[in-house]
Amino acid sequence: MDEMNTLRLIRRDRRKRHLRVLSNMRIQMRHLRDTSNPFEASGMVFRGLYRLTKDLARAAIEELRPVLAVGQRVTHIRIEIKVLCALHFYGQGSYQRSVGSDSQGALSQPSVIRAIKEVTEGLNSPQILGNWIKFPRWQNERAEAIRKNYQATGIPGVLGYVDGTHVAVKAPREEEHLYFNRKHYHSINAQIVCDSDLKITNILSRYPGSTHDSFVWVNSGVRERLMDMWAMGERCWLLGDSGYPHEPWLHTPILNAEEGTLEARNTRYHIKARSAVERCIGLLKGRFRCLLLGRKLEYEPRKACQFINA
Incomplete structure (x- = not known):
């Protein structure tokens, strides 16, 4: 009986440590995401990542801003990051995990899925698709x-x-x-x-x-x-x-x-x-x-x- 209790305590302790590590990683990734500025990259690097010039990317962001939902949570992802995440996916044709691990975005895979979905639906809205x-x-x-x-x-x-x-x-x-x-x-x-x-x-x-x-x-x-x-x-x-x-x-x-x-x-x-x-x-x-x-x-x-x- 004592041995079973000891094993439970060990597992509980391991789970707590694992959750602490994940929490710290989320905080670090969120900090990287919120403090990074992809537009600080050189023009050549930026175009290689997102397949658009900086001016065109900014124009796309402003065009999409009215149709994308603004996050209410403190940890919400900025619209700029969402749009650049989607542009990276469109331009590179790579899987979502590699898009999220991009140092300019630092997004989890679920966040990448939501960002691509929101931006894609925004670009398909009548006021944008019909305008262009x-x-x-x-x-x-x-x-x-x-x-x-x-x-x-x-x-x-x-x-x-x-x-x-x-x-x-x-x-x-x-x-x-x-x-x-x-x-x-x-x-x-x-x-x-x-x-x-x-x-x-x-x-x-x-x-x-x-x-x-x-x-x-x-x-x-x-x-x-x-x-x-x-x-x-x-x-x-x-x-x-x-x-x-x-x-x-x-x-x-x-x-x-x-x-x-x-x-x-x-x-x-x-x-x-x-x-x-x-x-x-x-x-x-x-x-x-x-x-x-x-x-x-x-x-x-x-x-x-x-x-x-x-």
């Missing part, structure tokens, strides 16, 4: 977009360029087969529209990887908007590759055109112009590496779609 990713709404805006695209490509009437890109995700539990694409991995098929300046004007990240680009296009809001413009007598169009259906408001290249003909010349101009959206997608994935094929978003599809938008 918007298709030309008014006729004068469309006329300006057409003018800029004509100066860049020499093709009249072009409002933008459309293409699809696959973002790898983990196999979902439900309807897993729908996300298995023709390249033999699970993904979201995201449709992107951009202009000659590589500015994204529309994005549709809703459909699973097995969905063909043409199906995504036919069920997209941007197609409906173009159809309405044509119904009103406004003649403009997007350029897409041969995977899309040729429509009055969507021009695709003329395949197997005989060399030296107007059709072959049109196809050369078309391919050169449409390369803008391919460059746009390449730059997007190069900047925010969580979208790269080799990184795979370890989230269920709905959350992965929010990451793509963000």
Whole structure:
């Protein structure tokens, strides 16, 4: 009986010491987090960590401040740290534990999960997503977009360029087969529209990887908007590759055109112009590496779609 009591006392003492060590570590990490200033890093180091310049990061923080909840507890995490934590995750494509162990953040894994969730949902809010990713709404805006695209490509009437890109995700539990694409991995098929300046004007990240680009296009809001413009007598169009259906408001290249003909010349101009959206997608994935094929978003599809938008 005495031996059993002794063992209980030893275990209780070990647990108390362990809890004291954890408490001290939390205090030290919290102190490091609250006293650190990531903006003191050099511009090159900062951009390597967060994939944005300091000015752009500050602008993102101020943009998100109204939509992110302000912590009421004394130990709450500053909005600046939350946003930088999410930017680090988007930019590096690494797992949350390594994001939290970053010396600039000093966050536990649960804190990292909450920070990424809050910032991602904030970036998907209508007042932010709709403010930055918007298709030309008014006729004068469309006329300006057409003018800029004509100066860049020499093709009249072009409002933008459309293409699809696959973002790898983990196999979902439900309807897993729908996300298995023709390249033999699970993904979201995201449709992107951009202009000659590589500015994204529309994005549709809703459909699973097995969905063909043409199906995504036919069920997209941007197609409906173009159809309405044509119904009103406004003649403009997007350029897409041969995977899309040729429509009055969507021009695709003329395949197997005989060399030296107007059709072959049109196809050369078309391919050169449409390369803008391919460059746009390449730059997007190069900047925010969580979208790269080799990184795979370890989230269920709905959350992965929010990451793509963000």
